Amino acid sequence: SPDCATTDVSALVRQLMWIATGWGRDLVVIRADIYRCFDEWEPALVQATLERAGLPTWLVRVFVREWTDLVARLRILDAEEGSDFEYQHGAKTGSVEAPRLLNLIWQVHFSPLVESWERRGLGFKADDGPPLTHAIWADNLWTFAASWGQAAMMRGEATELLVNVLRMRWKVASLEVMGRRGLLAPSVPVGCFVSGRWVAVSYT
Numbered sequence: 001s002p003d004c005a006t007t008d009v010s011a012l013v014r015q016l017m018w019i020a021t022g023w024g025r026d027l028v029v030i031r032a033d034i035y036r037c038f039d040e041w042e043p044a045l046v047q048a049t050l051e052r053a054g055l056p057t058w059l060v061r062v063f064v065r066e067w068t069d070l071v072a073r074l075r076i077l078d079a080e081e082g083s084d085f086e087y088q089h090g091a092k093t094g095s096v097e098a099p100r101l102l103n104l105i106w107q108v109h110f111s112p113l114v115e116s117w118e119r120r121g122l123g124f125k126a127d128d129g130p131p132l133t134h135a136i137w138a139d140n141l142w143t144f145a146a147s148w149g150q151a152a153m154m155r156g157e158a159t160e161l162l163v164n165v166l167r168m169r170w171k172v173a174s175l176e177v178m179g180r181r182g183l184l185a186p187s188v189p190v191g192c193f194v195s196g197r198w199v200a201v202s203y204t
Helices: 006-023 043-052 057-068 097-119 148-164
Strands: 028-034 134-137 140-145 170-180 193-195 198-202
Touching (some): 006 028, 006 134, 006 140, 028 148, 043 057, 043 097, 097 134, 140 148
Antiparallel strands (some): 028 140, 193 198
């Protein structure tokens, strides 16, 4: 939801862990941030996203103009103000619309992949209902899987979308993997730490 926050998704992950532990269900959670997400997206991506989302042409032009006709100046304390320069890519730093726009980018471009996951029965299932495959807020993506192999497949497909379609990349230092003890692949790095029945792995 565009109105949720990272803390809400973190609470969801904790609930899933509690359910998986209490009910003996297999669960692997992978989380990662997009590297310099708000600094690197291209105006063409914003325009394509808004058009695919069905926004009126005049409103698309208003949004795109925010990125294509934006001029700024750099000012450093105790130094002279720099010359004007044009924004080439990225969102305005601190803008309130940037996280919501990124949510829309995810929704438009990520939905076909999520539908594919659901058709293939991928994701975490606590009961007979539909599987829970992922959670997104701003530049954070969590994927939920029932096995390590499934988790690796889902993250690989998400990475292919991120790199080839959105022209972005993961922040490697943000990668976290969590799963029930004994569920993770044997190649889990030695630098992991164990907490209760859960194993958390941070790649740096």
